[in-house]
Structures are given as structure tokens and as C-alpha cells.
Amino acid sequence: MMRIALDAMGGDHAPQVTVEGAVWAAREYDVEVALVGQEEALEAELKKHETSGLELSIVHASEVLGMKDEPAIAAKTKRDSSMIVAMDLVKAGEADAFFSAGNSGGVMAVALFRLGRVPGIKRPALTAHYPSPEGYSVLLDVGANTDCKPDWLLQFGMMGSVYAETALGITTPRVGIVSNGEEEGKGSTLVKEAYALFKESQLNFVGNVEGKDIPAGLADVVVTDGLTGNVIIKLSEGLTRFLIRAIEKEIKSGTVTAIGGALAMPAFRRAKKTLDYSEIGGVPLLGVNGVVLVGHGRSNSKAIKNGLGGARRAAAGGMLAAITDRLAGMDL
Amino acid sequence: MMRIALDAMGGDHAPQVTVEGAVWAAREYDVEVALVGQEEALEAELKKHETSGLELSIVHASEVLGMKDEPAIAAKTKRDSSMIVAMDLVKAGEADAFFSAGNSGGVMAVALFRLGRVPGIKRPALTAHYPSPEGYSVLLDVGANTDCKPDWLLQFGMMGSVYAETALGITTPRVGIVSNGEEEGKGSTLVKEAYALFKESQLNFVGNVEGKDIPAGLADVVVTDGLTGNVIIKLSEGLTRFLIRAIEKEIKSGTVTAIGGALAMPAFRRAKKTLDYSEIGGVPLLGVNGVVLVGHGRSNSKAIKNGLGGARRAAAGGMLAAITDRLAGMDL
Numbered sequence: 001m002m003r004i005a006l007d008a009m010g011g012d013h014a015p016q017v018t019v020e021g022a023v024w025a026a027r028e029y030d031v032e033v034a035l036v037g038q039e040e041a042l043e044a045e046l047k048k049h050e051t052s053g054l055e056l057s058i059v060h061a062s063e064v065l066g067m068k069d070e071p072a073i074a075a076k077t078k079r080d081s082s083m084i085v086a087m088d089l090v091k092a093g094e095a096d097a098f099f100s101a102g103n104s105g106g107v108m109a110v111a112l113f114r115l116g117r118v119p120g121i122k123r124p125a126l127t128a129h130y131p132s133p134e135g136y137s138v139l140l141d142v143g144a145n146t147d148c149k150p151d152w153l154l155q156f157g158m159m160g161s162v163y164a165e166t167a168l169g170i171t172t173p174r175v176g177i178v179s180n181g182e183e184e185g186k187g188s189t190l191v192k193e194a195y196a197l198f199k200e201s202q203l204n205f206v207g208n209v210e211g212k213d214i215p216a217g218l219a220d221v222v223v224t225d226g227l228t229g230n231v232i233i234k235l236s237e238g239l240t241r242f243l244i245r246a247i248e249k250e251i252k253s254g255t256v257t258a259i260g261g262a263l264a265m266p267a268f269r270r271a272k273k274t275l276d277y278s279e280i281g282g283v284p285l286l287g288v289n290g291v292v293l294v295g296h297g298r299s300n301s302k303a304i305k306n307g308l309g310g311a312r313r314a315a316a317g318g319m320l321a322a323i324t325d326r327l328a329g330m331d332l
Numbered sequence: 333m334m335r336i337a338l339d340a341m342g343g344d345h346a347p348q349v350t351v352e353g354a355v356w357a358a359r360e361y362d363v364e365v366a367l368v369g370q371e372e373a374l375e376a377e378l379k380k381h382e383t384s385g386l387e388l389s390i391v392h393a394s395e396v397l398g399m400k401d402e403p404a405i406a407a408k409t410k411r412d413s414s415m416i417v418a419m420d421l422v423k424a425g426e427a428d429a430f431f432s433a434g435n436s437g438g439v440m441a442v443a444l445f446r447l448g449r450v451p452g453i454k455r456p457a458l459t460a461h462y463p464s465p466e467g468y469s470v471l472l473d474v475g476a477n478t479d480c481k482p483d484w485l486l487q488f489g490m491m492g493s494v495y496a497e498t499a500l501g502i503t504t505p506r507v508g509i510v511s512n513g514e515e516e517g518k519g520s521t522l523v524k525e526a527y528a529l530f531k532e533s534q535l536n537f538v539g540n541v542e543g544k545d546i547p548a549g550l551a552d553v554v555v556t557d558g559l560t561g562n563v564i565i566k567l568s569e570g571l572t573r574f575l576i577r578a579i580e581k582e583i584k585s586g587t588v589t590a591i592g593g594a595l596a597m598p599a600f601r602r603a604k605k606t607l608d609y610s611e612i613g614g615v616p617l618l619g620v621n622g623v624v625l626v627g628h629g630r631s632n633s634k635a636i637k638n639g640l641g642g643a644r645r646a647a648a649g650g651m652l653a654a655i656t657d658r659l660a661g662m663d664l
Contacts, residue, residue, distance in 0.1 A: 133574070143512050146520040180475050180562035188478040188559050211563040212570030227520050228560050230512035231543040232567060238544030239571055242465070247579075 001032050001055065002312045005086040005095035008037035009064045010102025011299050018101065019045035021304020026054040028305065031312045034059050034095055036086035061085035065106045067297060075109035083107065087114045090290040097311035099282055101295035101304060108144060111288040118320070120327045122149075124287030125156045126226070126294070127163065128233045129280045132217025138164045138173070139214070139222045140286065142229035150193035153177065153223050157203050158326050159286040160221035166317030167284070167310065176209035176219030178228055183208070190225065198223075202329065281306025284314060286323070291315045333364050333387065334644045337418040337427035340369035341396045342434025343631050350433065351377035353636020358386040360637065363644045366391050366427055368418035393417035397438045399629060407441035415439065419446045422622040429643035431614055433627035433636060440476060443620040450652070452659045454481075456619030457488045458558070458626070459495065460565045461612045464549025470496045470505070471546070471554045472618065474561035482525035485509065485555050489535050490658050491618040492553035498649030499616070499642065508541035508551030510560055515540070522557065530555075534661065613638025616646060618655070623647045 004025075008018040015037055022033040023046075032055035035042050039060040046056065063081040065074045078084060083102055087110050089095035100107050108126070117124060125141035138160045145152065157175045164173040177194055179187035184195055186208055198205040209219050214232065224232070281303045282293035291314045295307040336357075340350040347369055354365040355378075364387035367374050371392040378388065395413040397406045410416060415434055419442050421427035432439050440458070449456060457473035470492045477484065489507045496505040509526055511519035516527055518540055530537040541551050546564065556564070613635045614625035623646045627639040 131574075146512060146523070178563060180478060180559045180566075188557070191478070191559070210570075211566030211568070212573075214567055215570045215574035225520070227512045227523070228563060231510060231560060232563065234543030235546055235564060235567060236543070236571055238547045239568055240575060241544075242463075242547035243572060243575055 001030055002096045002315050003032040003034060003094070004308050004311050004315075005034045005036055005059075005089040005098045006304075006308065007083045007086045007098070007100030007102050008035040008042055009061070009082040010100040011295065011304070012067075012297050013300065014101070015041050015045050017299060017301040018304050020049070020301035021299075021308065022056060023049045023051055023054065024301060024305040025308035026051075026056050029309050029312055031055070031308065032057070033308060034086070034089060036061050036089070037064075037082040038062065059085060059089065065103055065110070067103050069103060069106060071103060071105035071109035074106055075113045083110050084114060087111060087290075087292075090292070091115055096315040097291035097293065099293045099295065099307045099311045101297060101299040101307065104294045104297075107292065107294050108285060111285055111290065111292045115288050115290040115292070117287055118289050118323055118327065121155055121159075121287040121323070123152050123155070124285055125159065127160065127283045127286055128229070129283060130214060130222065130233070130236070132215065134217055136168065136280070137214065137217060137220050137222050138168070139224070139229055139232060141224065141226040142233055143226045144285070145226040148190060148225040150190060150197050153190070153194040153225070154197045154201060154330075155287070155327075157198060157201070157205075157221060157223045158330065159323055160223060161203055162319055162322045162326055163284055163286060163314065164220050166319040166322055167314040170220050172204045173220035174206045174218070175203045175221040175223065176206050176213070178214070178222060178224035178232070179208035179210065181208065182210060182213075194223075279306065280310070281308070282310045284319075289320070291320055333362060334428045334647050335364040335366060335426070336640050336643050336647070337366045337368055337391075337421040337430045338636075338640065339415045339418045339430070339432035339434055340367040340374055341393070341414040342432040343627065343636070344399075344629050345632065346433070347373050347377050349631060349633040350636050352381070352633035353631075353640065354388060355381045355383055355386065356633060356637040357640035358383075358388050361641050361644055363387070363640065364389070365640060366418070366421060368393050368421070369396075369414040370394065391417060391421065397435055397442070399435050401435060401438060403435060403437035403441035406438055407445045415442050416446065419443060419622075419624075422624070423447055428647035429623035429625065431625045431627065431639045431643045433614075433629060433631040433639065436626045436629075439624065439626050440617060443617055443622065443624045447621040447624070449619055450621050450655055450659065453487055453491075453619040453655070455484050455487070456617055457491065459492065459615045459618055460561070461615060462546060462554065462565070462568070464547065466549055468500065468612070469546065469549060469552050469554050470500070471556070471561055471564060473556065473558040474565055475558045476617070477558040480522060480557040482522060482529050485522070485526040485557070486529045486533060486662075487619070487659075489530060489533070489537075489553060489555045490662065491655055492555060493535055494651055494654045494658055495616055495618060495646065496552050498651040498654055499646040502552050504536045505552035506538045506550070507535045507553040507555065508538050508545070510546075510554060510556035510564070511540035511542065513540065514542060514545075526555075611638065612642070613640070614642045616651075621652070623652055
């Protein structure tokens with residue numbers, strides 16, 4: 001049975017929702033959750049739930065690495081924080097994966113500091129799930145590396161492919177590079193140099209993808225630098241909110257459409273859900289030497305449950321071993 | 333009265349919609365339109381309209397620079413194309429502005445080749461209008477320069493501000509740089525170096541803007557490199573289409589919501605219109621030595637009319653002189 005180390009103090013609504021989510025995950029999946037954090041607080045939360053027969057344990061950690069902590073500093077000083085203690089369970093082989101909805105910069109710093117990189121990987125990449133007509137694409141990097149080199153992008157493409165295969169069950173995922181035109185030769189110097197590397201690689205490379213191709217799902221793994229990737233996810237969030245509001249405003253402005261609008265509301269809500277982070281729960285930090293997933297700070301218990309499920313799938317699918325294997329076969 | 337040189341052969345539906353749009357513009361605005369293109373074809377189209385009292389003239393050009401022409405080559409060889417002949421009217425001072433819905437790479441090449449840059453401007457930038465709750469923001473560059481330098485971005489910020497002031501009537505426009513975080517120090521090397529320049533400039537600089545801040549309208553002038561800018565507009569188009577389809581699909585899947593959906597449809601259509609290029613018509617190529625606007629290849633007559641209106645406003649507002657003046661006051 002897979003054992004997941006949960007940073008039970010991480011996230012805006014911890015430890016209430018983290019404990020709730022852990023109980024839910026232990027009931028729904030074949031998984032053991034190690035709740036890492038302040039023992040008394042966690043015990044008090046656990047008592048609110050019926051947990052008999054569930055594989056839940058508490059690992060005490062006296063400190064919390066909070067949203068306002070400077071990641072690089074806290075990763076070295078808050079040694080008894082729930083985030084570091086949970087990461088060390090993975091490092092010691094006492095847990096198969098790590099999940100936190102806390103300070104994501106902190107998770108990145110702690111993962112690099114405690115686990116290090118997979119040998120041969122140049123930079124870890126933060127990943128996002130992007131909704132497409134058939135499910136989700138894997139988008140990376142979304143913020144860990146703002147200035148990239150072509151061979152880093154190639155490694156992102158490889159790691160994204162492995163994640164798509166092992167955790168999302170996509171076979172021979174199509175890999176694309178984000179550019180301002182589909183044709184070879186379009187794009188920045190970085191994109192053009194990366195294109196040449198991808199073409200020579202064993203990835204299922206489908207060429208450049210434009211902005212419009214991302215929601216259309218033309219690639220399963222969408223590779224870009226951390227600045228562009230971050231803009232893509234945050235713009236998508238912002239634009240969705242803008243459009244839903246524009247539609248709601250239109251509906252409120254007329255009487256006939258108001259009736260229609262009220263009746264159509266469940267449809268809006270379901271469409272909105274497509275982009276809802278709580279359905280995804282957690283996204284991986286790829287390239288660190290362990291299975292590490294990060295959730296949204298605003299995670300509710302369902303997001304925590306889904307994040308733990310994602311961590312379990314990535315660990316059970318052998319993601320880390322596959323990245324190491326694949327790397328051995330690459331000319332980098 | 334402003335005189336606009338229209339590439340009447342440019343666009344997927346030329347010359348029918350270009351002539352229709354020109355007649356419409358001459359009727360709606362205080363403007364003269366010089367229709368540049370194959371005389372016989374244009375005369376035949378003009379005859380379909382009531383044009384008495386309107387300021388419309390035909391300037392013959394025997395060739396067409398089409399969508400499949402290689403811009404850099406055609407700009408030097410198709411000397412009697414409608415695009416080049418129209419551009420030369422601006423160069424000769426016989427027209428105050430240029431508008432084309434044809435090959436946009438061609439317009440860029442022809443503008444650079446025939447008009448050149450405004451003295452002191454390092455690179456021209458292609459601009460887009462981005463819908464915001466209060467109207468539109470100016471986004472640039474959206475594809476002319478994929479690899480940028482910090483001082484180019486500063487010039488884009490200045491030119492975008494001038495365009496926002498003179499053509500869109502926005503006073504002291506707020507200028508932001510696209511980044512992966514709002515704080516100073518977030519972003520790529522390019523963004524960080526540009527931030528320092530913007531901070532020292534006389535622009536109304538509001539700092540970095542994240543992806544979500546763009547549709548929220550947190551800046552009136554949104555500055556970025558041509559790759560990221562291009563991804564922003566094409567992603568917005570693609571995501572809007574994706575969301576509208578998701579909502580339509582949801583509505584079709586249930587009976588109660590189907591009734592609601594049918595009644596709410598006018599609201600959808602109006603929301604969709606917010607992102608409709610035909611409302612905008614044309615966007616400027618800033619930094620070339622003339623007022624040059626580019627429209628969508630799929631432009632209908634309304635888009636042509638609005639594009640001509642935009643060209644008229646930019647010329648009447650003294651955009652070019654303002655760019656030159658503002659440049660003189662900058663430390664570049």
C-alpha cells in the first residue's frame with residue numbers, strides 16, 4: 001500500500017481541511033496517509049471523524065512554513081516544520097510521495113534542499129493540468145524557471161510525457177512547444193533551438209502549438225518557459241472569470257434572458273468546474289528526486305483528497321523510476 | 333478631412349467587403365477613402381452602392397500581395413501591388429493613414445521597407461486590443477518581435493501609451509509589464525531589466541501584471557515580447573471558443589437547462605461579441621514612420637469600416653507626432 005506524507009499544516013484552511021481530505025482519501029483510495037504537523041491540533045481534528053479501519057498516522061512537527069515565509073530561508077531554518085518533516089519521510093523511504101497545499105515556493109525550495117534533483121535533470125519544473133476537450137493536458141513549466149535553455153525544455157518534455165503516461169494514463173502523449181506560429185522556424189531563439197532538439201528526440205513531438213491550440217487539446221504535453229506557462233494558467237483563470245461575469249451581467253440586464261439564465265445556471269456551474277483546481281487537487285514538481293505534488297493554497301477537503309489521490313497514482317505508476325530510465329536513453 | 337489609403341485587395345473577402353466597408357466609413361465618418369487596387373474590379377464593386385456625395389476615389393494598382401506571398405520577398409518585388417501603392421500614398425503625404433486586412437506579415441515588411449521606422453525607434457511592435465471590464469487595453473508586442481531587449485519593451489510601453497491616448501482617448505494610461513508575479517523582482521531577466529527602465533521613465537508605470545490581471549483591466553497598456561503577446565491573444569480566442577462550446581454542450585445535455593439555454597442565447601452572443609475582432613477592425617503597427625493599421629484576414633465590411641475609423645482616429649489624434657515628441661524626451 002502506498003504511503004503519502006501530507007503536510008497537514010499547509011494551506012489556507014489547514015489543518016481542518018487537510019485532515020478532512022486525508023480521512024476522505026484513506027476511505028476512497030487504497031492508501032495510507034501520514035499526517036505531518038502539530039500533534040495536538042491534528043488529533044483534535046481527527047477526533048471529529050470516524051476513522052476506524054483507515055490507515056492514518058500522525059507524525060509530529062512543531063513548526064509551520066507559512067505563506068509569508070521566504071522559501072529559500074525557511075527551507076534551511078524551519079527544520080521542524082511540517083513541510084520539511086514530511087519531505088524527509090520521502091527522503092528516508094518512509095513515504096512514497098509528498099503532498100502539500102502550503103507555500104508552493106517553499107515546497108520547491110524544500111524539495112530541492114532535502115531531496116535534490118533526479119541525477120542528470122538540470123532544472124525541476126512546476127506542472128499544471130490544462131483542461132482540453134478530452135480531459136487534461138500537462139503544461140510545464142508554469143513558474144519554476146523564468147529563463148530557460150533549450151535542453152531544459154527538452155527535459156521538461158520528457159518529464160511531462162512520463163507524468164502523462166504514469167499518472168494520467170495517456171499513451172504516447174503528443175508533445176508540443178508553445179510558440180507564436182505552428183511552422184518550424186516560428187518563435188524565439190529558445191523555441192527554435194528547442195524545436196531542433198525535440199525533433200531529434202524520441203518524444204512523440206507534434207511541433208509548435210499556438211495559444212489557441214492549448215484549450216483545443218492539440219498536445220497532451222505542452223512545453224514552455226516558466227513565465228509564459230504561468231501567464232497561460234493565470235490568464236485562463238482570469239479570462240474564465242471575466243466571461244462568466246460578462247454572461248451573468250448580460251443575463252441580469254434583460255427579463256427574458258433572466259429566466260433563461262436562471263435555468264441555465266447549472267450549466268454554467270458545470271462549465272466553470274472544468275477549470276476548477278479542486279477537481280485536480282495537486283500538480284507535480286517534476287525533476288526532484290521524489291514524488292512531490294503541490295496543491296492550491298485555497299484547497300478545500302475535496303482538493304486535498306484529490307491531491308493525495310494524484311500523489312498515490314504518480315507513485316504507484318513508477319513515475320520517478322521512469323524519469324530516470326528515460327533520461328538514460330537521452331543524449332543530454 | 334483625413335484621407336485613408338485602403339488596400340482594397342487585402343483580406344479573404346476583398347474587394348467586395350473592402351469596398352462595402354469603405355462606402356460605410358465614408359458615410360459614417362468625416363473621412364475620405366482612397367481605394368487602392370485593380371480599377372475595374374473596384375469600379376464594379378462601387379457601382380453596387382449609392383456613393384453620391386461620399387469622398388471615395390480609386391487608385392489603380394495591378395498586383396495583389398496575397399496571403400501566400402513571402403512577406404520579405406513580395407515587399408521588394410510586387411511594386412505595383414495594392415499594398416505597396418497604398419503605403420506609398422502615405423509616404424508621399426497623399427494619405428494620412430494606411431489600412432489593410434491583407435497578409436499582416438506583408439504589411440509589416442512593406443511598412444518597414446517603404447516608410448521605415450520613426451527615427452530613434454528600435455523595433456516596431458504589432459498591437460492588439462484586449463477586452464477589459466471598462467473597454468479595451470492595448471497589448472503589445474503580439475508577434476513582430478519574439479526576442480526582445482529591455483529598451484525595446486520601454487519603447488513599446490511609450491508607443492502603446494501614445495496610441496491609448498490619441499486613438500482610444502485614455503488619459504494617463506496605466507502601463508504594466510507581463511510577468512509571473514506582481515512583485516518587483518519577479519520575472520525573467522528581460523522583465524526584471526525592463527522593470528528598472530520603466531520605473532525610471534515618465535510612463536504611468538503600475539508594475540508587473542500577471543495573466544489574470546489582463547482581462548481584469550489592471551493596466552491600459554500591457555507590454556510583453558511578441559511570443560508571449562501572441563500566445564495571450566490566441567489563447568484568449570481559443571479559450572473563449574472552448575468555454576462557449578462547453579456551455580452549449582452542457583445546455584444540450586439536459587432538458588430543463590435546454591429551455592434556459594435557448595432563452596439565454598442572446599446573452600452568450602453578446603458576451604462573445606466582447607472578443608469579436610470586427611468590433612475593433614484594425615490594430616496599429618506602432619513604430620513605423622506612418623499611421624499603419626492592420627485588420628483580420630477574415631474581416632467583414634463592418635470590420636473594414638471600423639478599421640478605417642480607427643485609422644482616422646489615430647491620424648487625427650496626431651499619434652505619429654506624439655510618438656516622435658515623446659521619444660525626444662526619453663533617455664534611450
